[in-house]
Amino acid sequence: MEAGKLQERLQKRHQARAEEAERRREARESQAVLEEKGEYFCGSFNAERTAIEELLSGCGAVTSRLEEATARTLQLQKFLNDSTGFLTQYELRQAQAGLQKLQSGLSEAREEALPRKKFTFRARTRAAEKTPETADACTPADDKTPDACTPADDGVSKLHAPAESEQCSFSNMDGVRLTKTAEQIQKRDVLLSHLTNCKVRLLGSPSTLHLKHIAGCEILCGPVSSSVFIDHCKDSTLALPCQQLRTHNTTDTKVYLHVTSRAIIEDCRGVSFAPFSWSYPALEEDFVTSGLDRDRNNWSQVDDFNWLAAGTHSPNWSVIPEEERKTTWDP
Template sequence: MDSNTDLHKTQLLERMKQRTEDLAAKAEERKIQRDISAAENENAEYFHCAFSEMKEHVEKKIQRIDEIEKQNLRDYFDDLIKDIHAVQRFLNESSMFLAAFKIKKAQEDVTDLNKIVQSKMEEIQPKKRFGFRSKKNTEKGAAEIKKRLPKEEVDGKDSNKSALDKILERQFFGFNNEVGKHLTKSAEEVNNRQLNLVNLRDCRVEALGNPASLQIASLVDCTVILGPASRSAFIKECHNCTFVLACQQVRIHDTKNSNFYLHVTGAAIIENCSKVRFAPYTLNYDLLSEHFALSGLNQSVNYWDKIEDFKWLNENEASPNWSVLKEKERVFDWLNPKFKK
């Protein structure tokens, strides 16, 4: 009788322990999802502000079409199409961080703007004296303008920044479309701002400060060295890169053959990644402790090797998509000139 009672107690305790562990796991999963949602909301707010301002700018220009002198209509439509092209480009670059329904709504807005402009152009095109003709008279109307626009952008003939470029500059902070450069931001510049790194190739980026959050996309053969960020880091479509970063939570998508020297106090998540390796954050510089204090991150807590692979569902086997970078292969002196491009 006593042995049965003891067995019953043991089984009861085991069930209680298992239930406690399950509840803890579910609570941690909910926390991760809350962190992800908060970061996505932050990114969506940034996009919404810039996109709304750009869209309003184009709408105001459309409303002024009837006020434009006839001899200036060609250039005016030229600029309008260029503006819509800029809005589309901004949407394409931002879509990696947006929910599907937000992308769909924004794309509908861009399509509507384009339809309105094309309709206005077709109204005016038949009037020969206002025709859209090139110097060689090879193309007419909207087709000519749309064909000519990309060539002008590629050739760099339009050196003046458009109003939409200025809007993007106000909203976008960081670096984009650079090749083979050493890019730096000071602590004063990055502090409490979202840092964006987009479309970089063969670049070295240094930003030793306390950014609010990080958005990184489409980097190839780059080295990125960053001070501690207060909130999230989103990284997507990077190949053959090295990242040295600290943040509350990091989410890495569609990235290959890259190393991460990581300090993360919350969740570290990968999805659709392969051959990514992780090591602890080894960056050291004079103001690092001060920047950690500004970030609010706990410098003594680092889950750099607790990686959640959302595409690996086998709980009994380690994910083959990531590994720990061997200590003998790690870099410690990141600011030594020999490591700089």
């Protein structure tokens, strides 16, 4: 009997060792597969990025080359979004930095190909300063300047920009309501900069959205087909859907988000997130135009590049409690 029990224990020990060896082998194989995928991604991504950069360097005024570079950059963005599941944090960060550089290059190439007149402003009247909430922005002017924007009754001069321009923007404003229609922003790059205490409504589907030096603002935007870049934003509320969100130097800001990859923050504190909840009549049509997946929302999956402690939540961002979330945006 004792010999039988000993044999049984030896068999169990041998089986356990064999199973452990098999688990280790499978783990090594899985790691090798991930490394192989990562190497393939990095090689393919960097080769395509270099090709797009070369394409941009020779764009000049050739619109067809600029359109090709834009389309290939969007495809590269999709390639990255589809690969986030197996990339390391370093690989992901490097790829996103490369994409941001391409986006900047595209904006510069568009400005070179389609030069825009600089916006000019007059000082606002005292009446406008006393009642900034009456200012409403961006309705087409006359037939001679079809893409000009005139904030109503705020004393600000007309903002003249050629209709061919691929970028539209609001800059250097305080205490006004600003609106752009789908016709004005569809598939364009939108830039909002140096805005204070403003309420902004962006209807339609921009290509990209850049927010820079924003303070005390409420900014609501339709589906952005690629990326949203935020830099130096404070004490604000944002609502936006996009493929990718990258946020820098931002404090005490609430973000109502629909994002199909993962949100990224860096050098931020006091940033809180909730699901995107703004709505307007053509929202669903704009989601179709943008190409965003309506059913895929990673609003609570946030990567903080300043907090790499595995298994511990970053203190720089939080989830907005359900009872504190805003659900009504416009009267």
